[in-house]
Amino acid sequence: MTVLTREVLEQSSLADLHALAGELAVDGFRKLRREQLVDTIVERRGGDASADTRSADAPSADDEGQGGRRRRRGGRRDEERSEPTSTDVVSLTDEDEDDRPRRRRRRGGDESAESPRDERRGREDRAPREDRDRGPREDRAPREDRDRGGRDDRDRGGRDEEGVTVEGVVAIGQNGSAMLKAQDGSEVYVSAGQVRRCELVDGDTVSGPTRTARRSERYPSLIRVETINGAPADEAATGTRFEELAVVRPTELLAIETQDPTVAAIGWLTPLGRGSRAVIAGPHAAGKSEALRRLGVALNAIDGLELLPVLVGVRPEELGDWKDSGLTPAVALDLSVGPDARAKAIDEVVDRGRRIAARGGHAVLLIDTLDGLGEGAARRILAAARKLQDGGSLTIVATREAPAGGESTVIRLDAALTTTGRFPALDLAASGTLRPELLVGEEGAAAIAAARQELQQV
Known part of the structure; x- marks a missing residue:
């Protein structure tokens, strides 16, 4: 059993005294001065508050004669101290001793710093008195803040109250x-x-x-x-995964209304449906990007479509043209970006279109351009377009110098007609839609065939 005298108490840190006072259930011990705190602790343990007032700096004869260790200020011990015989002895049980500040000896003989528990007590002692007396910080928050619909995570352990x-x-x-x-x-x-x-x-x-x-x-x-x-x-x-959903041929026509002759010809001679897989093809300067943008303006006027323009590898000035037309690109990368980054950006928007279609919506991706991605990557992107049975659809219209294969609609532009200003600038011999009768009926398909024949003779 370890014992403490008044001398030891007077030389102990304030944190130690507060710890003892708390264990002895001393009321208001944090408000007592050091001398009053020592007297109270001694009295609570059965000692005499007025006894043993020896100076902490002058060791007694008993201390020196018995070769004992006494505690200096700060808690260090110089020499062992025998059991005191004074009546003002304060006894600590083994449980009390476990709560006393301890120092462990590290390798090399140095003493370790105070334990985390002692450091915590020290911080409490150094905290402003009004903070200690008023309780935890969250309890001092204004009432209107605590009563709000979403209480602070500290106050509720990270849980929020459900509102409307x-x-x-x-x-x-x-x-x-x-x-x-x-x-x-x-x-x-x-x-x-x-x-x-x-x-x-x-x-x-x-x-x-x-x-x-x-x-x-x-x-x-x-x-x-x-x-x-x-x-x-x-x-x-x-x-069910998008790839596992039942697919049918496009049967719902995208009715395009526009004053642009080339776009009007696309809507009439190469009809597009919800779920179509289309490529606007043509050589350099054939007007592919311009035709796609104008087609996007016409499609944007159709209700129930989620339009997702994807601009990758285009000229910087074309980005502004799309925004000026009221079409905000989902992705906008100029021609300085490499093919891998382009393919990744397109795939992310394709995944977004798949989710829309899987939930019954209708998404249209306008991609400019698939050039530079390779045949395999271009076909993989186009293959995502489809009409889901009893569900939504994903339509993809992309620009490319040549068809990639597997398209349901090919829109071929004639560079000679474009550069000379003759519109519509479609190459009717190389353009067409598979099974147009599913979109416009038998009579509509016959009318398209007649119009194509008439225009080719001009």
Whole structure:
């Protein structure tokens, strides 16, 4: 059993005295001065508060005669001390001794620093008195902050209170997060993690509970996604893979209305359907990029289509032309970017179109250009286009100097007609759509054949 005298207590650190006072259940011990704290501890342990007032710096005869070790200021011991005989002895049980500050001897004889427990006590002693008396920081927060819909993570262990349930359409941002626009016009923040986990895409109708915005936030946040396009989120996330969904031929015509002669000729002579796989082909200066952009303007006027322009390997000035036409590219890379980066960017947008189609939507990818990617990469990208049975569709229209193979529609431009300003600039002999009767009927297909024959004779 270890013993402490008044002398030892007076030379102990304030952290040690507070620890002893706390174990002895001394009320308000943090407000007592050192001398009062020592007297109180001695009295609580059955000693005499007025006894043994020897100086801490002058060792007694008993100390020197018995070769004992006494404690200096700061807790170091110079020599062993025998059992004191004074009546003001304070005894510590083994449990109390475990709570005393300890020093371990490291290799080389140095004494280690205070234990983490002692350091923590020291920080508490150095903290402002009003902080200690008023309790934890979160308890001192203004009541209106604690009562808000989304309480602080420290106050609730990282859990948020659920607020009202909202439903709305999501719009994905460039950083991966999204904003949900509710039916009442309010907006709710959707984290990038939820977008990835639930594979959300632009236009998805999402519902779920929310929490109110915190002090540093502008919008309320969606706690979790419960439904996607009316179906439970779990079912939407674990549904059948896009590649395994049943595919049918395109039968729904994309009715293009435009005053542009070349685009009007494309819509009439080489009809496109939801799920078509089309390539605008032609040599340099045939006007492929211009035709694709004007086609995109016409398609953007059709309701129910999610238009995704993908510009990779194009001239920098063409990026501005697309934006001026009211078409914001999903990806915009100029011709300085290598083929690997182009293919990766296209694949990311193709995956986005697949998710839209798998959930019953209709996506149209306008890709300028597939040149420089190789035959295999171009065919792989075009192969993603399809019409799903009883579902959505993914349509791809891309530019390329020559068809890649496997297209359902080839739109061949004539460079001679383009450079001389004669429109429409279609090479009718090299252009056409497979099974046009599925899109425009038998009579429409016959009318197309007659028009093509008449134009070829001009």
